[in-house]
Amino acid sequence: MQEIITLKHGEGAKASYNLVKEVFLKKLSSPALKKLTDAATIGNLVYSCDSFTVDPIFFPGSDIGKLSVFGTVNDISVSGGIPKYLSLAVIVEEGFLKSDLIKIVASIKAAIRAAKVDIVSGDFKVVERGKADKIFISTSGIGEKIKKANPSFKSIKNKDKIIVTGSVGEHGISVMLARKKIFEFNIKSDCQSLNSLVTSLWMKFPQINFMRDPTRGGIASVLNEIHLGSKKGIRISEENIPVRRDVRAACEILGIDPYYLACEGRAILVVPDKISEEVLKFLKKTSKSASIIGEIDKGAKGVVLNTVSGGERILDFSHSFNLPRIC
């Protein structure tokens, strides 16, 4: 039996991580790629790319156009760059409505304005009916490195606090609800540009050790990536994770753990203990739900969640969720 690629390999959790390591990193290893960061830092440039295959392409609060801009912009921001230039490569299925393409391009336009970036390079391809699902968009982006910002797994230290910049899971749940045509909730995607917030953070608090936006695989996956990258344990206090009540309710109906749901406008920060309250205060000015959710704990084996009910469980890379094409 020949091994095949499954949806699991694309979910941003353990199977993805292992496949990328085995198939891509072994062969294509460059110093920048090996770091497995959201964006590569080359001299004074920060460079990143992403493909977007979200289904459906329009969902409450956003669409594939905005997502493809903010996804790449945010990867550059959390990696310590000020996003400047984007490339945009579009693959469309024959028969796609021109009016939908125009709508998506208008949304891209609004997004590049909000994120203060320019699209400077593009490509457009069409494949036969049935050979792609409506539209896929790949973006890449170049940012200018903020000199003071030097995030890295290696900088992460014991007792560092873990902060999330806002409530989690809205993007993922809004896409799932739209896909399943469940309309009784009014949950919009959190899809937004982190450019100005994160640039301010880097300027004001260059001591921040690490930042990542919890997209595919949600905060659970990012926390596990931080654990693997830093080789340090993490302890999270469940009661401090900001999840909106309606998001929790929708998750219960769909049988999904909100910690595995993608966010598209949030960042997880790893911050030295002594500036953590100050960082939180700064974040609270624009995002009331910003929260210190846990800390680096050398005693913890993996990512440990202190549950609301007083117990303890391991928040692993999910092995069993099934959320393809969330971004």
Added chain:
Amino acid sequence: MQEIITLKHGEGAKASYNLVKEVFLKKLSSPALKKLTDAATIGNLVYSCDSFTVDPIFFPGSDIGKLSVFGTVNDISVSGGIPKYLSLAVIVEEGFLKSDLIKIVASIKAAIRAAKVDIVSGDFKVVERGKADKIFISTSGIGEKIKKANPSFKSIKNKDKIIVTGSVGEHGISVMLARKKIFEFNIKSDCQSLNSLVTSLWMKFPQINFMRDPTRGGIASVLNEIHLGSKKGIRISEENIPVRRDVRAACEILGIDPYYLACEGRAILVVPDKISEEVLKFLKKTSKSASIIGEIDKGAKGVVLNTVSGGERILDFSHSFNLPRIC
């Protein structure tokens, strides 16, 4: 009746040109994008992107992996940059053979070595069976601008000579033959890195006014782009266009005009008359089929072909060919 996107919009000819202008450029116009060059020049950077949806993914002489590296590398080279860093975003259909993915990554590895570039950023997505055709790859790339090289449509002058660096059409015909499972020809794709040849050209002959690689739409489309961009007529001598005999024979069987076939390792140069023989001599050292195929001719209305039989015909953007997914 609502307007839809058709395969024609993806073929790199007039319909593509018009759609890109109408839908993308109007909304997303940035100074770099408006120039409609193969790559954007920003300060000392040259930046480009491309998506690859070629069908079949393996074809004589190359595959989607090599193509996705050389496609972007060559766009940077002809635009006056030395390619340095690539990003690689891969979309795979569920059920794709892992062994094929490994083969493609090995091919990418060989290609980045040949082109002397590093992959520094990547993304990997999986979509459900039937929602994509095997594998699509998007690459973007950053090059270092060669200071002396300043190609632009505006620099093109009357009497400039038009040179092609080698025989045309091998890539396109090899893909078409593989797709139609016609095996009696032994034509390999010309897919190769132009990095070292073109860098040498720019260093030795910075007076070259313009360069473009004739990919989608072939030399006919590039000549028309040069005509539209420079607002100058072009006269081509058909007998000087290097097309291999077997390529011509295969084209006749398939009913295709070789001038519309994609090349993936050739460049069209627009060169001041007085250095044209010297440039040709330089090219002939490594490519015997390099040829001066015509010139900028202010008297010509569009792209005029002096045919082998002594007549004259307009070599237009094709309105009627049907060669989707050639790259």
